[in-house]
Amino acid sequence: MNVTALAAPVWADRLQPLANLALRLFLGAFLIYGVWDNITSAERMAEFVGFLTGLKCPYPELAAPLSVWAQFLIGVLLIGGLLTRWAGLLLAVNFLVAYALLAPTGADFRALYPPTVLIFVGLLFFAYGAGPLSLDRLLLETRRR
Numbered sequence: 600m601n602v603t604a605l606a607a608p609v610w611a612d613r614l615q616p617l618a619n620l621a622l623r624l625f626l627g628a629f630l631i632y633g634v635w636d637n638i639t640s641a642e643r644m645a646e647f648v649g650f651l652t653g654l655k656c657p658y659p660e661l662a663a664p665l666s667v668w669a670q671f672l673i674g675v676l677l678i679g680g681l682l683t684r685w686a687g688l689l690l691a692v693n694f695l696v697a698y699a700l701l702a703p704t705g706a707d708f709r710a711l712y713p714p715t716v717l718i719f720v721g722l723l724f725f726a727y728g729a730g731p732l733s734l735d736r737l738l739l740e741t742r743r744r
């Protein structure tokens with residue numbers, strides 16, 4: 600058997616658009632779900648402000664809604680595959696801030712894993728974009744015509 604064929608199966612390349620779409624849909628829905636309670640409940644937003652205050656976040660009254668609405672916007676953009684590179688960069692920055700707030704608390708590797716993964720996923724979206732099954736691609740093709 601050909602080692603190259605095992606290392607890089609050509610048929611797997613055809614799955615890239617679907618894999619990208621699946622990741623965008625899942626992550627977008629996850630981000631929206633994760634902040635929806637903060638958007639719809641002043642009490643939950645106040646809890647988030649308190650959480651950020653406990654992490655010694657500067658201006659937690661501003662940072663909490665900014666982070667919540669950023670995550671909501673990122674989720675919407677990822678689901679549609681619209682402005683995906685910028686959504687990815689914003690995702691990476693948002694969770695880099697989360698990492699920077701959590702790390703000094705003595706958070707272990709397990710606690711830092713979620714924001715770290717979201718930083719890298721955001722960087723992947725920034726670098727690679729939404730793929731062919733996206734509004735980005737549709738708008739780019741329309742613009743080229």
